[in-house]
Amino acid sequence: MAIGFRQEGRIFTLDTKHTSYRMKVDEYGFLLHLYYGGRVYGNMDYLLTCYDRGFSGNPWDVGNDRTYSLDVLPQEYPVMGVGDFRNSALIVRNADGSDCCDLRYIGHEIKQGKYGLPGLPAVYADAGEAETLEITLGDKVSGMCVTLLYGVLEEADIITRSVVLENRGVNNVTVEKAASACLDFVTGSFDMLSFYGRHTMERNLQREELRHGTYAIGSRRGTSSHQYNPAVILADRNTTEDAGGCYGMVFVYSGNFLFEAERDQYDQTRLLMGMQSDLFHYPLEQGEKLVVPETILCYSDQGLGALSARFHDCIREHLCRGKFRDAPRPVLLNSWEAAYFTFDGQTLLKLAKSTAALGIDMIVMDDGWFGKREDDNSGLGDWQVNEKKLGCTLRELIEQINGEGVKFGIWIEPEMVSEDSELYRQHPDWALRIPGREPVRGRNQLVLDFSRADVRDYIFEQICSILDQGKIEYVKWDMNRSIADVFSGETEQGKVTYQYVLGVYDFLERLLQKYPDILLEGCSGGGGRFDAGMLYYTPQIWCSDNTDALDRLRIQYGTSFFYPASAVGSHVSAVPNHQTGRSVSLHTRGVVAMAGAFGYELDPEKLTAEEREAVREQIRQYRSREELIRRGRYYRLSDPFTAAYTAWMFVSKDGSRALLSVVMLEMHGNMTVSYVKLKGLDAASVYRDTESGRRYYGADLMEAGLPMPVELKAYPAYQIELIRE
Secondary structure: OEEEEEEEOOOEEEEOOOOEEEEHHHHOOOEEEEEEOOOOOOOOOOHHOOOOOOOOOHHHOOOOOOOOOOOOOOOOOEEEEOOOOOOEEEEOOOOOOOOOOOOOOEEEEEEEEEOOOOOOOOOOHHHHHEEEEEEEEEEEOOEEEEEEEEEEEOOOOEEEEEEEEEOOOOOEEEEEEEEEEEEEEEOOOOEEEEEEEEOOOOEEEEEOOOOEEEEEEEEEOOOOOOEEOOOEEEEEEEOOOOEEEEEEEEEEEOOEEEEEEHHHHHHOOOEEEOOOOOOOOEEEEEOOEEEEEEEEEEEEEEEEHHHHHHHHHHHHHHHOOOOOOOOOOOOOOOHHHHHHHOOOHHHHHHHHHHHHOOOOOOEOOOOOOEEEOOOOOOOOOOOOOOOHHOOOOHHHHHHHHHHOOEEEEEEEEEEEOOOOHHHHHHOOHOOOOOOOOOOOOOOEEEEEEEOOOOHHHHHHHHHHHHHHHOOOEEEEEOEEEEEEEEOOOOOOOOHHHHHHHHHHHHHHHHHHHHHOOEEEOOOEEOOOOHHHHHOOOOOOEEEEOOOHHHHHHHHHHHHHOOOOOEEEEEEEEEOOOOOOOOOOOOOHHHHHHHOOEEEEEEHHHOHHHHHHHHHHHHHHHHHHHHHHHHHEEEEOOOOOOOOOOOEEEEEEEOOOEEEEEEEOOOOOOOOOOOEEOOOOOOOOOEEEEEEOOOOEHHHHHOOOEOOOOOOOOOEEEEEEEEEEE
């Protein structure tokens, strides 16, 4: 069994294929953390040490024993108010105004299968693939009951954690802070890897030494945000791509979050992942529950690459769902950079004809097709087709486009409303606004109160009325601003941000149930909500609004530390690029875009005959390699922030096929040769380059590398497909 309980010493054991997790209930009923890391076989309780630590307080239960302090001992779920002055996983404000919750062990249960979370996304697994541990803790004074949930996917080397908080007391309490996972380390010197950014430049890797004090990242923006991704890595100082120990934490949630890493006075380290405490004051009445979103944990002693591979497999196979989890994705052309708001039905039909001639599967009608929507200042919320603009009904347009042999997709932004809209004029109270204050605008739009079921129901009916008008096979779900005015006329204050996200999940789940054959792609100004929570509903997410090939190298590099290529929407766009003004060859743009779900953002009519033929060839190549890209093991071969080139590769699960991609970033006079060392090949096997026919031993390519040509041009790129003979 993956989960065990040893009565002697009251030790919990969680074991995966390569990792172990240990904790114990001590003689006072406190749940102490013992160990998480590579596979071990003992109890690991010998790691606990107790000394008189002076100003570190002692629980009443221990009497005159000054050596026992929760300010020093590693814990599974640390709380405020019991003498632990480090960062807390849980802060509860009681009816008398005190901040205290003294949690002691009540009982536990081990179950077959993986737990689920009502209204929230979570990792799933077949009954034989996972086990669940439920540990119940309670505070006898307030009546707070805390259930710690652990899901163990043994073969996947994944452990998940979540928490259910329930008020079983007679008085109301308020949850001021709640994390779903805590990791305490009694020893170790670590680096912290986090992923920062901004709109059109998301998920840049930042690695720095974790020093004394608290390192914290998070979001107060209502979404997981462009600025910080809710996924982090704690690595040994000497950890590289291929060697060393590292721990990953991924929050399965699409709203405000808080991650804290603290190195304390005794060189111990604590990691916490959970909900943002700002804008969160969650009242719990008697009998009421709060479910804290899940955190996915993973450990690797074989470097960052192995950690990423385990997260990729988990997200692709145990989080993404539906028809398109394992199905090839259509190659699509989005109308946005081709036409922006200035299009009609004939424009789209012309695009469809050009698309069909190139072999592209689908055209997507982006923003501007509904209400009075000629720019981004009006119309959101009025989800009625502007037939005057299109020159026909939506059904007629779809039928004409389908008649060209092209599938049809559509863009929506259901969470938003424009002040200049019929919906807002009729229901101004449906927008999130603070009474007595003028609203904070973003892109000249406000946010609908999706914490309210009546608002969601109305928008859901409107969107369904659109989707029922023809054969729509793809929906791009966008959200183009942050939430600043956190106030609802119906939802209790303090609950708004959490209930808003649950409302979005409810809407998405209903949409999936009603339209199981539609491919949903997530988007929030590109990568502003690129998180594991959204991937439970949308198997791919538009990686960034920045389609510049060179910037995308960095964006996709950072994304790859947790998220599989199958989840990454990546397109070839027009040049000069609309975000940077930079021009890069069509070939290089294609190589970069083939690191994810492939498509185009351009007007085919503006391509030369030579370029159109190159696009046809790109599509042929992508289709022949699509499964390898979607399901293969992904390897990072260089760091685009420091190296003269960026290289990555996909290798099939059986090692028989590989695709190497390289983009040269620097060119100097009398340029040196770059040798790219490959990974993941069978060392003793011979691999054939499908284009040149040249043969190499796998070991040769991995140990010595492959020389890249020195060409006198800007940013050349290369793709080499290798087949094992």
